[in-house]
Amino acid sequence: MTTVTTTAPAPGSSAGEQPVLTIDDVHVTFRGEHHGDPGIPAVRGVSLQVAAGEALAVVGESGSGKSATMLAVLGLHGHATVRGSVRFDGRELLGSPESVLRTVRGAGIAMIFQDPMTSLNPVLTVGRQLAMAMHAHQPGLSRQAAQQRAVELLERVAIPQARRRCEAYPHELSGGMRQRVIIAMAIANRPRVLIADEPTTALDVTVQAQIVELLGELRRDEGLALILVTHDLGVVAGAADRVAVMYAGTVVEHGPVDAFFAAPGHPYGRGLLGCLARLDRDAEPVPIGGHPVSPRQLPPGCSFAPRCPLAEPSCDDHPPSLRPWGATVVACDVVTRAAGSSMVAS
Amino acid sequence: MTEALHLMSREPLLEVRGLTKHFRIRQGGRPATVHAVEDVSFAVDAGQTLALVGESGCGKSTTGRCVLRLIEPTAGTVRFRGTDLGTLGAAAMRSRRRELQIVFQDPLASLHPRMRVVDLISEPLQIHGWPANEIPDRVDELLALVQLGAEHRSRYPHQCSGGQRQRVGIARALAASPALVVLDEPVSALDVSTQAEIVKLLVELRQRLGLAYVFIAHDLAVVRQLADRVAVMYLGTIVESGPAAQVYADPQHPYTRALLSAVPIPDPSVERRRRRIVLAGELPSPIDPPSGCRFRTRCWMAEPRCASETPALLPRDPGIPDHAVACHLVGTTANRSPGPVPAPHDAGATE
Ligand SMILES: Nc1ncnc2c1ncn2[C@@H]1O[C@H](COP(=O)(O)OP(=O)(O)OP(=O)(O)O)[C@@H](O)[C@H]1O
Ligand SMILES: Nc1ncnc2c1ncn2[C@@H]1O[C@H](COP(=O)(O)OP(=O)(O)O)[C@@H](O)[C@H]1O
Ligand code: SF4
Ligand code: SF4
Ligand SMILES: [Mg+2]
Ligand SMILES: [Mg+2]
Numbered sequence: 001m002t003t004v005t006t007t008a009p010a011p012g013s014s015a016g017e018q019p020v021l022t023i024d025d026v027h028v029t030f031r032g033e034h035h036g037d038p039g040i041p042a043v044r045g046v047s048l049q050v051a052a053g054e055a056l057a058v059v060g061e062s063g064s065g066k067s068a069t070m071l072a073v074l075g076l077h078g079h080a081t082v083r084g085s086v087r088f089d090g091r092e093l094l095g096s097p098e099s100v101l102r103t104v105r106g107a108g109i110a111m112i113f114q115d116p117m118t119s120l121n122p123v124l125t126v127g128r129q130l131a132m133a134m135h136a137h138q139p140g141l142s143r144q145a146a147q148q149r150a151v152e153l154l155e156r157v158a159i160p161q162a163r164r165r166c167e168a169y170p171h172e173l174s175g176g177m178r179q180r181v182i183i184a185m186a187i188a189n190r191p192r193v194l195i196a197d198e199p200t201t202a203l204d205v206t207v208q209a210q211i212v213e214l215l216g217e218l219r220r221d222e223g224l225a226l227i228l229v230t231h232d233l234g235v236v237a238g239a240a241d242r243v244a245v246m247y248a249g250t251v252v253e254h255g256p257v258d259a260f261f262a263a264p265g266h267p268y269g270r271g272l273l274g275c276l277a278r279l280d281r282d283a284e285p286v287p288i289g290g291h292p293v294s295p296r297q298l299p300p301g302c303s304f305a306p307r308c309p310l311a312e313p314s315c316d317d318h319p320p321s322l323r324p325w326g327a328t329v330v331a332c333d334v335v336t337r338a339a340g341s342s343m344v345a346s
Numbered sequence: 347m348t349e350a351l352h353l354m355s356r357e358p359l360l361e362v363r364g365l366t367k368h369f370r371i372r373q374g375g376r377p378a379t380v381h382a383v384e385d386v387s388f389a390v391d392a393g394q395t396l397a398l399v400g401e402s403g404c405g406k407s408t409t410g411r412c413v414l415r416l417i418e419p420t421a422g423t424v425r426f427r428g429t430d431l432g433t434l435g436a437a438a439m440r441s442r443r444r445e446l447q448i449v450f451q452d453p454l455a456s457l458h459p460r461m462r463v464v465d466l467i468s469e470p471l472q473i474h475g476w477p478a479n480e481i482p483d484r485v486d487e488l489l490a491l492v493q494l495g496a497e498h499r500s501r502y503p504h505q506c507s508g509g510q511r512q513r514v515g516i517a518r519a520l521a522a523s524p525a526l527v528v529l530d531e532p533v534s535a536l537d538v539s540t541q542a543e544i545v546k547l548l549v550e551l552r553q554r555l556g557l558a559y560v561f562i563a564h565d566l567a568v569v570r571q572l573a574d575r576v577a578v579m580y581l582g583t584i585v586e587s588g589p590a591a592q593v594y595a596d597p598q599h600p601y602t603r604a605l606l607s608a609v610p611i612p613d614p615s616v617e618r619r620r621r622r623i624v625l626a627g628e629l630p631s632p633i634d635p636p637s638g639c640r641f642r643t644r645c646w647m648a649e650p651r652c653a654s655e656t657p658a659l660l661p662r663d664p665g666i667p668d669h670a671v672a673c674h675l676v677g678t679t680a681n682r683s684p685g686p687v688p689a690p691h692d693a694g695a696t697e
Contacts, residue, residue, distance in 0.1 A: 062537050176628070205401070205608040206605060208610075209624050213624055237614045258615070271539065277570060279611060280616060284546075
């Protein structure tokens with residue numbers, strides 16, 4: 001297996017801001033089905049970090065390893081080998097005992113999962129589930145206090161008639177309302193980091209606008225560090241400070257949103273932006289072409305090479321590492337080399 | 347009406363009038379009525395694309411299914427080439443369906459898992475009585491048309507990617523050379539790059555085959571590239587319809603404006619400057635839709651008469667006769683209000 005080494009520090013939002021969560025060279029390999037099967041290298045050396053009040057977006061096509069990376073942060077992989085380092089508040093989480101992880105999950109780092117229905121129990125009322133979420137971390141909390149706080153949480157996520165909704169079952173709520181309840185559960189124990197995996201994918205655009213607005217408020221008002229996993233670059237532009245683009249289990253581009261959207265560096269980043277249908281431009285979307293590579297059949301060098309319009313023979317030699325490219329970092333030797341030489345020339 | 351007469355009168359290929367569909371359901375043991383589609387009218391000319399847009403549950407798929415008579419409308423007429431489809435018997439309808447096809451959102455759910463691609467594409471040809479000895483050639487032709495390599499012939503749906511499966515679904519719909527295809531969210535389940543591929547394919551097929559589309563979508567950005575006309579639905583009714591360029595550039599109905607403003611734009615500087623209309627409250631239930639204007643519970647301009655009078659879909663301006671809007675205030679100064687006063691927390695204020 002190849003290890004991607006980071007030769008450039010990943011860009012942070014503002015100098016001096018201590019990250020509250022640091023993901024460092026994380027690898028996730030799903031175990032093989034039989035003896036001798038090397039398994040599926042779903043995540044291959046991902047490094048990311050977020051500071052309080054900051055929003056980092058993680059984008060990439062289906063199967064690029066976004067969810068697998070986030071599950072690794074919370075130690076939620078059953079059938080996978082996880083390597084690397086995940087530090088929350090300076091404390092190492094990978095390899096920590098389950099008891100430590102349980103404290104961190106929810107109270108330190110909360111996660112909203114991709115499939116909204118898996119996060120709610122269909123046979124329990126919303127109020128009951130909120131109370132259970134709180135009791136898991138605050139066992140001493142009285143019934144009344146938990147009830148009161150549940151109402152406050154639902155009000156916090158702008159659910160009307162919060163007191164009455166505490167008695168509702170998940171199926172009685174609309175999709176948007178359910179997602180608000182899930183967010184309320186996620187913030188019940190005042191976490192410092194919220195990982196939201198595709199929180200708006202199943203929702204309509206007007207509801208998505210409401211949820212994105214709510215996440216932004218939580219970030220501003222409560223200083224939450226937000227990791228927003230999404231495939232929608234439009235949402236990224238409106239909701240994130242930084243963006244990391246994943247391809248075939250690695251981060252191929254990472255930087256401030258302004259720099260990325262103004263001029264993405266990596267050919268895959270350019271492709272992702274170029275294939276979008278957009279309301280503000282007439283240019284026809286251009287498909288990237290080809291198919292995402294299977295993690296079981298990775299090319300020897302750059303994993304984007306089979307689809308890349310800039311590919312050169314040397315791209316098959318070794319996997320490129322992240323190098324500075326303007327305000328961002330880009331894992332493409334061809335692009336960063338060209339930038340380097342033009343800098344020398346001028 | 348005969349075909350010749352229809353050509354002379356320049357009747358649209360498809361004309362839907364007063365389409366209404368109510369579903370009778372039981373809710374908590376009591377009978378109830380879902381007002382899924384209410385008095386919907388639109389027309390599609392040969393070779394033209396109408397985009398039917400709106401959020402989930404607003405009645406787009408139900409409208410599409412009524413057009414093909416996969417379900418029976420409660421009221422209203424659907425005319426295809428001048429023929430009222432409601433008057434056709436089962437056999438006549440089946441032969442009409444050759445010209446009137448549908449592609450569904452989820453290609454995996456709409457393709458039989460045990461059938462190979464070649465059989466999936468042959469099936470509609472057999473149904474429509476294509477000569478058996480010509481079927482293999484026609485299958486090859488269709489595979490080429492949807493740009494699927496010959497290696498896909500013997501694959502099963504689960505061995506194809508989402509985009510490839512959707513190509514199979516399109517090939518099936520095109521098998522018997524239809525004149526109109528209802529595309530029910532054909533790209534919603536796909537990755538962005540694959541969406542772009544399929545939309546590009548649909549544009550090319552329209553050019554080559556002179557197809558008319560009813561393109562059902564919830565994503566206004568995706569249909570922009572294809573649509574000649576746009577009809578915006580809310581809670582079972584069309585609230586605005588018109589030439590696509592007109593609706594996108596100068597939306598008149600408050601809901602259309604909210605919907606357009608909610609579509610994220612992949613440009614941080616634009617997003618920061620943008621004034622987004624964040625709609626308050628929830629979509630009301632179609633079991634008990636609001637009286638008068640169905641949008642009134644979420645409309646920031648609603649007046650007392652909006653609760654008592656149902657606004658008709660009327661031309662906004664005699665100068666632009668084919669841009670129609672269903673709002674009492676269209677053309678008045680009130681309708682120039684840029685959106686609700688920012689109050690992001692009043693999500694329940696209208697309840
Ligand atoms: N439990 C599992 N066992 C084996 N392989 C898995 C498992 N979960 C994920 N994978 C594989 O790991 C890779 C990354 O998957 P992951 O779910 O992280 O993708 P993603 O980027 O979140 O995609 P999406 O946008 O579809 O949610 C994929 O190739 C996937 O097939
Ligand atoms: N077979 C059915 N029985 C009862 N209600 C239905 C049925 N099909 C659709 N509906 C209801 O009709 C409304 C419109 O649905 P649909 O046409 O599927 O919306 P869209 O395609 O715009 O998402 C929704 O409220 C939906 O729940
Ligand atoms: S390293 Fe080569 S193949 Fe990879 S993205 Fe850059 S140019 Fe393309
Ligand atoms: S008719 Fe009234 S409630 Fe309906 S959209 Fe117009 S102003 Fe709003
Ligand atoms: Mg995922
Ligand atoms: Mg539908």
